[in-house]
Structure formats: structure tokens, C-alpha cells
Amino acid sequence: MIKLCKKCVTPSTRPRVVFNEDGICNACINFEEKKSIDWNKRKEEFKKIVIEIKDYKEKNNLDHDCIVPWSGGKDSTSIALKLKLEWDLNPLLVTCSPLIPNQVGQENRELLLQVGFDNVFVRPNQKIAKILARRFFIERGNPKVAWDAGVNSIPVKTAINFKIPFIFYAEHGESEYGGLVLHEDSKKIRDLEEVIEHQIGDFSENWVNDKVRIDDLYFYKFPSEEILKKNKIQSMYFSYFFKWSMADNYDYVKDVLPKFKTNEHGRTIGTFTDFDSLDDKIDDLYYYMQFIKFGFGRAVRDTSRFIQSNRMTRGEAIEIVKKYDGEYPEKNLSEVIEFLNMTISEFTEIVDMHRNSEIWINRGNFWELKNKLF
């Protein structure tokens, strides 16, 4: 039986979600707890770090003072802008290319670079990227496993290569959206163990087979702890220092960059928002597979965040979830299956293979959720 958070609409099938005795999920609890945070104190803490960063830059004769892992989306763009405009820093933006880049993402990235930033853009070996996306789509129902590894390792590798030890990540996903917080400090400092365990799932060194050689995997291999220590890498979450909200980030970016684009179709497949995670054509499939595996999709995720920040009532959220959650990723599908090197029937077979039998029932010629959320 799927249990739902009494405040937002997060279901118990969400990995690592925990409910308290009142039936409230850990993301909602975290959101409430954040209200008692002394943000001025955190800002003072940040001020000291900025002084340290500027000092380090001068002493070491560097050109950039920190690294921002940057997709070009509203969250990382808002961080880059704030560091430059409000804190007078010169961040180096580091991007792991979307698997299947689209026009909107590219135009938005270009818009920020015009403001005056340097960007290291990494597009890994596409032959290998496709082999890995196909493999993990088949094995785990997630075509982005290797990409996740790249997103994690590329900024750190760049930090080491450019000798810039300070990295600013956006938000700590586990505490912001409901998950396991290994220890309090991991809300501030990025914990390698947590990243590997929750985001990557394993080490890229294990992916070697007759098609993939170890030297094909440079950008996916996370540096060892020894190398991280030697290079004094400090990965911090921006969301620890400043109140985090994806809607506020969007408003901020739109203010500074009025031409910043949202989804050209008015909203993204599977949800009602038009401003989140929209630079990769494979993302609609990625979120659809969450629906297949856990029985909830992107609308549940987005409306829950809106409820937490008082931008939506639970009743409104339920209507949106009924309407959009789990929408089939029709748009771009032909391009996506070509990328995965599959026929449509092979694709459908793999999707069905990942249907969790505890939540799905086969009605002959269609599949149905055993217990609809609403």
C-alpha cells in the first residue's frame, strides 16, 4: 500500500523517504526546520569563505577563484550570477554536456556567457556515451547513470586541473527533497561517499567490458580520496548558506536575463512547470522511468516542492498530478530511441521490464497502477 505525505504529495515509494509519526515526509520536515535557520549568520559564514577564496586566488596567482558546476539551468545560473554580481568573484563554469542537447539549453547557456563568464564545456566520447546510456537503460531503467557520474566527476577533475580548490554546488538533494542525510555537515560540505552511494550507484571502473575500455571512461572516473585531499578540494552547497527555492532562482535569473528561455511548449512533459531541467531531450524519458519504477513522476516531485514553499495548495497539486503525472515521453522519442540504438518495440519491452509488479498490473493490452495516488 502506497502511503502519501499528509502535507505534500510525496509517496512512500520514493527512495529513502521517511515519514514521521504524523505522516509527514522528511522533505517537508526539512523545509519547516529551515525556517528556524539564522540566515544572517550563514551569510556571515559565507562572507568569511569569500575572503578566504580571494586570498587563495591572490596567493596562488589564479585567474578564477572558484568552480561552479553549471548546466545552464536556472539554479546553477542563479549561483553563477550571484557569485559574480553580489560577491565580486570570477567563477569558472564547468559543464557536462547534456546527453542529447537541445536548442533552449544552448541558447540559455550562451546568454549567461555573454554576461562575462568562462566556461569549460565537456562533451565526452559519444560512441561510449551511447553504449553506456543503452546499457543502463536496459539494466536499471535509467539512461543517465553514466551521465550522473560525469556530472559529478567533471567539475572535480577540472578543479584539480586548474588548481582551483573551491567548488560551489547548488542544493543538497537528500535534505532538500527527502532522503537520507548521513550527517549534519553533509548539508554544507559535499560528501563523496553519499554522492557515490545515492547518485552514481557504483564505480565507473566496473563498467569495462568488450565494448568499453578503461581509458574510454576518463570523464566518468571520480578522483580518489587521496587526490582530493592532496588538492585540498572543498565542495560546498550554496543552499547551505542561502535559502534555497527553485522558483526564486528562476525569478532571479529572469530578472537579470530577461531573454532566459523556458520550455517552448509552455510546460515540460509530465508536469506543469516550464522552467526546470529542460536542456536534455532524454530527460522526459528519465522522469517517465521513475513513474514506471516508483509509481510517481515529475508532477508529484514538482508540486510537492511548490506545496512546501506555499506556492500551491495540496488540492491544487492533486489536480495537477491527476492531469500530468506519468505522461508518456512522446516528444523527441524517435531521437531518444535512435540514441539508445533501439527499435520502438525493444524500447517498450524494456520499459515494461522495469514496471514494479507491486504497483503495476497488466490488463492484457495495457498497464494500470494497482493503487492510483489519487
Ligand SMILES: [Zn+2]
Ligand atoms: Zn511531504
